[in-house]
Amino acid sequence: xxxxxxxxxxxxxxxxxxxxxxxxxxxxxxxxxxxxxxTPTLNALLATSTYKIxxxxxxxxxxxxxxxxxxxxxxANAAGDTYQAIDFTSTWDALYFAMADANEMKKLAVAQGxxxxxxxxxxxxxxxxxxxxxxxxxxxxxxxxxxxxxxxKYDKQQEVYNQAIALLDEAIVELAKTNATxxxxxxxxxxxxxxxxxxxxxxxxxxxxxxxxxxxKISKTSSYNPTAVLAxxxxxxxxxxxxxxxxxxxxxNPWANVALSNSQQSLGGWLSEQFIDALNGATFTVFDxxxxxxxxxxxNNTYIGTVNGAGNRLPGANTTKDECYxxxxxxxxxxxAPILIVTYAELKFIEAEASFDTDKTKxxxxxxxxxxANMDKLLVSTTARDAYLANPVVxxxxxxxxxxLIFKEKYIxxxxxxxxxxxxxxxxxxxxxxxxxxxxxxxxFIRRLxxxxxxxxxxGANVPADVARTTKLWWDQ
Numbered sequence: 062x063x064x065x066x067x068x069x070x071x072x073x074x075x076x077x078x079x080x081x082x083x084x085x086x087x088x089x090x091x092x093x094x095x096x097x098x099x100t101p102t103l104n105a106l107l108a109t110s111t112y113k114i115x116x117x118x119x120x121x122x123x124x125x126x127x128x129x130x131x132x133x134x135x136x137a138n139a140a141g142d143t144y145q146a147i148d149f150t151s152t153w154d155a156l157y158f159a160m161a162d163a164n165e166m167k168k169l170a171v172a173q174g175x176x177x178x179x180x181x182x183x184x185x186x187x188x189x190x191x192x193x194x195x196x197x198x199x200x201x202x203x204x205x206x207x208x209x210x211x212x213x214k215y216d217k218q219q220e221v222y223n224q225a226i227a228l229l230d231e232a233i234v235e236l237a238k239t240n241a242t243x244x245x246x247x248x249x250x251x252x253x254x255x256x257x258x259x260x261x262x263x264x265x266x267x268x269x270x271x272x273x274x275x276x277x278k279i280s281k282t283s284s285y286n287p288t289a290v291l292a293x294x295x296x297x298x299x300x301x302x303x304x305x306x307x308x309x310x311x312x313x314n315p316w317a318n319v320a321l322s323n324s325q326q327s328l329g330g331w332l333s334e335q336f337i338d339a340l341n342g343a344t345f346t347v348f349d350x351x352x353x354x355x356x357x358x359x360x361n362n363t364y365i366g367t368v369n370g371a372g373n374r375l376p377g378a379n380t381t382k383d384e385c386y387x388x389x390x391x392x393x394x395x396x397x398a399p400i401l402i403v404t405y406a407e408l409k410f411i412e413a414e415a416s417f418d419t420d421k422t423k424x425x426x427x428x429x430x431x432x433x434a435n436m437d438k439l440l441v442s443t444t445a446r447d448a449y450l451a452n453p454v455v456x457x458x459x460x461x462x463x464x465x466l467i468f469k470e471k472y473i474x475x476x477x478x479x480x481x482x483x484x485x486x487x488x489x490x491x492x493x494x495x496x497x498x499x500x501x502x503x504x505x506f507i508r509r510l511x512x513x514x515x516x517x518x519x520x521g522a523n524v525p526a527d528v529a530r531t532t533k534l535w536w537d538q
Contacts, residue, residue, distance in 0.1 A: 103178050104249040106166035110185045111251035113159035115307025115400040119315045120152045121192045121479035128507055129472070129481045130335035130369050130495065132387070135328045137372030137500060144503040144530060149196075150515030157205065159189045164206045175243035177261050180235030181250075184268050187228035188402065191275065194221045195483055196510050198534050199525050212520050218535045222275070229272045236265035251309045252402075267305045269297040270403045277411045278483055279536045287415040294412050298405040301438050306399025313396035316477060320389040326380055330387035332356055335495055337366030337385050339473065344494050347454040350445035351436060351473060354392060356385040370498030392440050393476060401478065406434035410471035417464060425459035428467055435474040468492065486537045508533045 126132040127141040134142045141147065163185040170178035193200045200221050204213035216224070245261060247254035253263040273293035279285050298304065312318070319330035332355075338344045340352035341364040352364055359365055360382045367373065367384050375381065387394050393401075409431030416424040429450060436446040449455060457466065468488045475481040485492070490506045497506065511527045 100169075101165065103166060103169055103173065103175065103243065104246045106162055106169065107178065107181065107246060107249040108251060110159065110163045110166055110182070111249075111254075111307060112309060113155070113162065114185050114188055114402060115251065115309075116315070117152075117155055117159055117189055117192060118307075118400050118402050118479060120155055121196065122477045124149060124152060124196065124510070125479050125482035126477060127333070127369060127498075129485045130333035130498075131477060131481070132336075133331050133333040133367035133369045135331050135367065135373045138370065139372070142369040142498050143501050144498070144507040146511050146530075148514045149510060150513035153193070153197075153513045153516055156189045156193050160186050161206060163189070170243070173243050175241045176235040176238040177241040177245045177264075178243060180232040180238075180261075180268070181245065181264050183228045183232035183235065184264060184271065187225045187232065188271060190221060190228070191225045191271075192479060194218065194225065195479070195534075197512060198509055201520070201523070212523055214523055215525060222279075222536070226272065226275055229268050229275070232268040233265065233272070236261055236268060251307050252305055263303060263305075266297045266303055267403060269293045270305070270408050273297060273408060273411055274403065274480065277415060278487065280414070280487055281538060282536055287418070290411065290415040294408055294415070298403075298408050301405050301434055304399075304404045304438070305402040306404075307402070308397060308399035310397075314394060314398045314400065316387055316394035316400075317389045317396045317398065320387045320394060323386050324389075331367045332385045332387065334366035334368045335492070336476075337364050338494065339469070339492070340364070345454055345469070347449065347452045349473065350441045350449055351439050354439040354441055355476065356388045357390060359383045359385060368499055370500040387477075392438070403480075404434070404438065404474070406431045406438060406474045407471065407478075407480070409434060410467055410474060413462075413467045414464065417462070417467070421459045421462060424467075425462045428462060428470065429456075431474060432470050435470075464488075465491070465493070486533070503529075503531050505531050507531065508537060 124141075127134065127139075128144075163182045167179055167182035167186070170176075170182060190200070190202060198218040198221075199215045200218075201213035202216050202221055202224050204210050207213065239261075241261075245254075245264075247257040247260060250260060252267075253260045256263060270293070273290050276286065276290045276293060308314070313321070316330075322328075323330045337352070337356070340349040340355070342348040356364065365374075365384050374384070389395055392398055409427045413424045413427035413431060416427060432450060432455070433446060436449070455466075457463075468484060469492060471484060472481065472492060475484065485506075486508060507530050509528075509530055509532060511530065512524050517524050
């Protein structure tokens, strides 16, 4: 957390100067420049904060994609596929820099009396804090933004979770107000700025949606309250148009960059056999038309994935293109596709799960609505969508609905979203035919990350001792 204000100002410049880099010597001379504004504006902080919430979704999604077997490495024994120790310092730093930016926006919003900016700042801090909490567990927060304390203490996992809930509750109060002295600037809001008439209201819905996600995440604990989950959902998204996504990039969607690199023989973005088989009919005996909107057929006109940990099926032939990859032709990962943070489809699956024990009819309706919304988002044709929904493997009726079906469909709908790892852990990785990766270095499925080396070097003894990567987080017991 060193030089946090310096990094915050750098982040604002990144947003306003086209994502350029900042150098420390510039800041050392800052006070000598009479033409330089000494503090960033609300608009600049909004731009950089909304950019980073999307980019950090991508960074976290990249980490968890092999853990939930969306992606697989073409090389055998690859570190991510086989649960090896990996240093994710850059992601840790990106998450804290994003929170620092939003924290500065929050302070400035309070000073200027803007409930809208304050509420949005709370949402953004809560989201980034939740990513840290879900990846590592204990984390600095209560002392994280004190510039006089360069070695903040770590708050316990459950405390961090509670702080994220409190931030969302605060955001809900602020965003419900309609009399802000300073309104959100649509041109600086990279999430909802394109719909200025509903900008504040959409952020309010997003706050409720993220709260529902957090409340549902503790389903394995005695504190789980499905009624509270459903109450939050009732104030959140009602259509795909409400989805929270960030689609402003220097060049293209970063997942599209992965696809482009792969096409240029810089291999990456290979899709896992687990994910492909869940779609192509191999696992569930029904062809899922979403596969046509997610990836491209192989040179052999088939859909084939790669086994995690095993690498390419044909050693030495990595450029043959006889397996499936992340596609730049997909509405999810094209050059201009938004990075989706939370969607209406995901919330419908949360509703299905929260309703399951008390109202199977409601749960079943939400389950079908989640599938339909996800297919519509992926631009699946109405005919193909309706045929899938009518298939008896999917259309089982309310009485025969199972949580396995809800989790299976949510797994498809949250493709490349970091939330998928939370679901996999809550579900104890019980997806059909989901197995341990080949050559895994752990005896069981991975449950957490090691703390980054960069944080250890900066925060010393405050960083908790690493525990086994198979050790469950507090909500995963």
